[in-house]
Amino acid sequence: MAFDIHSNHRALVLLPLCIYVVLVWLVAVAPAADMDKAYPVDARRTPTDLVRRGEEVFKAYGCVVCHTQQIRGDERLREQRGDRLVVPVRAPDARFGLDEPTRAEEYAQSRPPLIGTQRTGPDLTGVGDRLPSVLWHYWHLYDPRSVSPGSVMPPYRYLFRVTTEADGPGLAAHDGPFPTGKAWLLVGGVALAFAVLGWLMFGFTPALGLSLCLGVGAAWFLIRECQLCQPPPDQGEVVEDGIEALGLPEGARLVATPDAKALAEYLLSLKRPVRGP
Amino acid sequence: MKIPVGIPVFVAAAGTDPRFARLVHRWLFSAVFWLLLGTAAGLIEGYRHVDPEFLGGSALLTYGRLRPVHTLSMLFGWTSMVSIALALYVVPKCARVTMDEAELKAGNLALWLWNAGVVGGTAALLAGQLNASREYREYPVWAAGLIAAAVLVLFGTFYRIVARRQVKGVYISCWFVLAACAWIAVVVVMGYLPMFQRGLADTIVQGYYMHNAVGMWFTPLAVGLTYYTLPKLLNKPIYSYALGVLGFFTHLVFYTLIGTHHYMFTAIPDWLENVALIFSVAMIVPVFASSGNFLLTMWGERVAIRQSYSLPFVLTGVLGYVLVSAQGSLQSLRAVQDGWHLTHYTVGHAHAAMYFFVSFLLWGSMYGLVPRITGREPPVGLVGLHYWLAFGGGAIMVASLCLGGAEQGAAWVEGQSFMDSVRVMRPYMVWRVVGGCLMAAAHVAAAIAIYQMRPGALLDIFGSPGTEPAREGS
Numbered sequence: 001m002a003f004d005i006h007s008n009h010r011a012l013v014l015l016p017l018c019i020y021v022v023l024v025w026l027v028a029v030a031p032a033a034d035m036d037k038a039y040p041v042d043a044r045r046t047p048t049d050l051v052r053r054g055e056e057v058f059k060a061y062g063c064v065v066c067h068t069q070q071i072r073g074d075e076r077l078r079e080q081r082g083d084r085l086v087v088p089v090r091a092p093d094a095r096f097g098l099d100e101p102t103r104a105e106e107y108a109q110s111r112p113p114l115i116g117t118q119r120t121g122p123d124l125t126g127v128g129d130r131l132p133s134v135l136w137h138y139w140h141l142y143d144p145r146s147v148s149p150g151s152v153m154p155p156y157r158y159l160f161r162v163t164t165e166a167d168g169p170g171l172a173a174h175d176g177p178f179p180t181g182k183a184w185l186l187v188g189g190v191a192l193a194f195a196v197l198g199w200l201m202f203g204f205t206p207a208l209g210l211s212l213c214l215g216v217g218a219a220w221f222l223i224r225e226c227q228l229c230q231p232p233p234d235q236g237e238v239v240e241d242g243i244e245a246l247g248l249p250e251g252a253r254l255v256a257t258p259d260a261k262a263l264a265e266y267l268l269s270l271k272r273p274v275r276g277p
Numbered sequence: 278m279k280i281p282v283g284i285p286v287f288v289a290a291a292g293t294d295p296r297f298a299r300l301v302h303r304w305l306f307s308a309v310f311w312l313l314l315g316t317a318a319g320l321i322e323g324y325r326h327v328d329p330e331f332l333g334g335s336a337l338l339t340y341g342r343l344r345p346v347h348t349l350s351m352l353f354g355w356t357s358m359v360s361i362a363l364a365l366y367v368v369p370k371c372a373r374v375t376m377d378e379a380e381l382k383a384g385n386l387a388l389w390l391w392n393a394g395v396v397g398g399t400a401a402l403l404a405g406q407l408n409a410s411r412e413y414r415e416y417p418v419w420a421a422g423l424i425a426a427a428v429l430v431l432f433g434t435f436y437r438i439v440a441r442r443q444v445k446g447v448y449i450s451c452w453f454v455l456a457a458c459a460w461i462a463v464v465v466v467m468g469y470l471p472m473f474q475r476g477l478a479d480t481i482v483q484g485y486y487m488h489n490a491v492g493m494w495f496t497p498l499a500v501g502l503t504y505y506t507l508p509k510l511l512n513k514p515i516y517s518y519a520l521g522v523l524g525f526f527t528h529l530v531f532y533t534l535i536g537t538h539h540y541m542f543t544a545i546p547d548w549l550e551n552v553a554l555i556f557s558v559a560m561i562v563p564v565f566a567s568s569g570n571f572l573l574t575m576w577g578e579r580v581a582i583r584q585s586y587s588l589p590f591v592l593t594g595v596l597g598y599v600l601v602s603a604q605g606s607l608q609s610l611r612a613v614q615d616g617w618h619l620t621h622y623t624v625g626h627a628h629a630a631m632y633f634f635v636s637f638l639l640w641g642s643m644y645g646l647v648p649r650i651t652g653r654e655p656p657v658g659l660v661g662l663h664y665w666l667a668f669g670g671g672a673i674m675v676a677s678l679c680l681g682g683a684e685q686g687a688a689w690v691e692g693q694s695f696m697d698s699v700r701v702m703r704p705y706m707v708w709r710v711v712g713g714c715l716m717a718a719a720h721v722a723a724a725i726a727i728y729q730m731r732p733g734a735l736l737d738i739f740g741s742p743g744t745e746p747a748r749e750g751s
Contacts, residue, residue, distance in 0.1 A: 005447075005452075006446050006447065007445050007446050007447065009436070009439045009440055009442075009447055009455075012447055012452060012455065013436065013455055013456070013459060016452075016456045016459070016460075016525075016526075016529050017456070017459045017460070017463075019529055019530065020459075020460055020463060020493070020529060020533060021463060023529075023530065023533040023534060024463060024467060024485070024489075024533060026534075027485060027533065027534050027536070027537070027549065027552065027553075028467060028481060028482055028485035028486075028536070029467075029473075031481050031545075031546060031549055032472075032473040032478035032479075032481045032482050033473075033478070034546075035476060035477045035478040035481060036472070036473065036475070036476065036478045039476050039477070041475070059407060059409045059410060060405035060406075060407060061336075061339050061341050061342070061405070062339060062340065062341015062342050062344060062345065062407050062410045063341055063410075064341075064409070064410045065340065065341045065344050065345075065410055066340070066341070068619060070540075070543050072541070072542030072543060073542060074542055074611070075547055076547070090542055090615055091615065091689070091690045091692070092615065092616065092619070092686065092689035092690050094692065095689070095692060095694075095695060101542070101543075101544070102543070102544055103544050104476070104477050104544040104545075106544075107476050107477050107480070107544070108475070108476040108477075109475075109476070110475065110476065111409075111474055111475045111479070112409050112411060112474055112475065112476075112479035112480070112483070113476060113477060113479060113480055114409070114410070115480050115540070115543065116619075117412060117539055117619065117623070118619055118620075118621075118623065118624070119619040119620070120326075120621075120699075122695045144329070145329075148696070149696075150696050150699060150700055151329070151696070151699065152325075152326055152329045152699055153329060154325060154329045154330070154333050154339070154340045155329070155330060155333045156339075157333065157334060158334070158335070158336040214393065214396050214397075217400075
């Protein structure tokens with residue numbers, strides 16, 4: 001058959017696919033490989049274990065959905081300042097107090113860079129320089145509006161435990177959300193929803209069994225993950241200062257879980273690196 | 278209660294294999310399930326911009342986790358599955374064959390794989406496995422793998438149907454459907470490659486991935502299905518077949534190159550940003566080729582559009598395609614990016630694209646085609662309610678996000694404090710919830726309509742399963 005895409009279905013599939021693969025190579029694979037080669041892994045700049053754990057917490061709560069880590073600049077507007085060429089920061093990003101846009105080598109050690117595409121909250125580049133207090137981050141994570149009135153950040157109370165004096169640190173006066181009756185209700189609801197869906201779609205057949213398995217599997221997964229968040233009792237850090245504004249019950253203490261500690265440590269580690277040679 | 282082509286739907290549906298009707302309806306049913314779930318997640322997220330303490334006690338329902346649940350339910354749940362449901366009807370129709378035993382089995386297998394992927398992916402998201410919030414590829418690799426396997430099964434099915442077609446030519450709808458399945462397979466592989474996960478290499482792949490996942494999957498599917506639905510409902514040929522071919526190839530070349538426009542002014546190489554910018558503007562060509570083609574086909578058909586309950590959706594979708602693409606081209610310009618990028622304006626654009634373009638076209642095709650498969654029409658009043666709630670709610674949401682985003686961006690450029698730029702958004706965020714509630718109501722109406730269109734007794738009266746469909750045309 002002639003190579004006529006109107007009547008030859010093999011040609012019709014192959015031609016657009018080949019064009020597509022070539023173009024993908026040009027705009028994704030090749031530049032990404034160049035980037036990898038240009039900015040290799042630098043063992044001297046490996047973060048500490050705590051910072052790395054904090055980064056995982058940051059990722060697990062999807063913080064990058066609202067917080068960018070990119071200071072933007074237009075390379076074509078480079079200007080001589082003193083003895084070096086400087087790219088000026090774009091007007092919307094100037095508020096974060098940094099005099100230079102983020103450079104490619106600053107991202108080179110991140111897997112992946114948490115560069116973000118939306119700035120519902122402020123940019124976090126250099127937040128460790130702007131807000132160097134670990135206590136501030138604890139207050140802010142527990143109750144964002146206590147230190148930042150008007151903020152729309154959700155509270156991250158499940159990174160903390162509230163204890164009474166008598167309990168000692170770590171024994172919870174009221175536990176985190178899991179596993180409570182409500183949670184079991186939710187999980188049961190999920191399983192039931194899948195079962196009903198399977199029944200409606202496929203009738204009362206082995207399909208129902210598979211749907212139930214999916215629901216129960218999801219439930220097991222959720223519960224297991226949530227128990228992982230509950231720290232062993234002796235690993236919390238008692239937050240003592242400045243907790244009056246957080247609306248805790250009388251005589252209660254705030255205990256930061258290891259996750260909260262790691263997250264705060266990660267935020268503090270977001271300092272602007274010294275410019276390389 | 279007739280669709281304007283002039284054949285009552287129960288006649289059009291006569292002779293349809295009931296197993297085929299059930300297969301299509303299962304895909305539809307799954308799609309609308311994910312639509313409702315995604316809407317619920319979206320509503321919670323929207324309301325949190327008004328009251329950030331809402332459901333704040335649950336780590337499962339963290340803002341950063343529910344957001345990908347919302348986006349991916351809409352993308353991989355609702356939009357993908359309704360497109361496939363309709364493609365399963367359109368491709369055999371264009372090939373003038375009916376799906377045989379093996380193809381029906383493959384369709385069911387793909388349905389299972391796909392649903393398992395979305396269920397598993399959603400559970401993983403709620404449990405905090407977010408793939409570092411890489412946008413639109415938050416699902417873990419195994420969940421994405423299930424979906425990719427389903428895509429391959431579907432590609433094989435569609436290819437087999439086209440290969441044994443009873444006509445010489447391959448109609449352009451099949452071009453778009455086959456190409457979309459092939460392209461999205463490449464996109465998913467690129468998105469989950471183990472290399473390029475570090476440094477800006479990941480960001481370059483991310484820019485490519487998130488735009489191609491939309492543009493090389495939803496756009497070709499929605500446009501391709503409309504190339505079948507529109508001539509069918511109007512009972513006349515498409516205005517220009519050549520324009521369709523032009524649209525297909527320019528879309529392929531231009532759309533592939535524009536992903537980096539999400540990362541203007543960053544440390545990504547300038548040449549890549551410039552390529553993205555130039556071809557973002559060039560996207561006017563495929564957009565005008567396809568949408569102009571549709572509009573010229575609809576030219577002079579005002580009566581038919583007024584009498585139909587599906588054509589208004591198609592008309593809105595086509596106009597939405599023009600407007601949202603023009604908006605997208607404009608947004609890629611550096612001068613516009615300066616003020617509007619990273620604000621809620623982008624969210625407004627995303628909703629406009631997936632709602633007023635993709636979803637409306639798919640609803641149009643759904644109401645136009647599904648009654649021909651199942652022999653049952655939805656109540657016209659319900660469809661009208663769906664249309665107006667979706668149109669009004671969507672318009673309120675898009676307008677509030679775009680206007681608010683523009684004001685937010687202006688506050689940033691003027692150098693007001695960041696908290697001022699947050700406070701400025703508050704009334705717009707309230708309006709967004711209002712729009713979201715109307716959209717949710719529209720989706721409930723759509724779900725009821727889909728239930729009303731379920732395959733039923735009519736089939737047994739007007740056609741016995743397995744017989745050759747006794748009619749010409751199509």
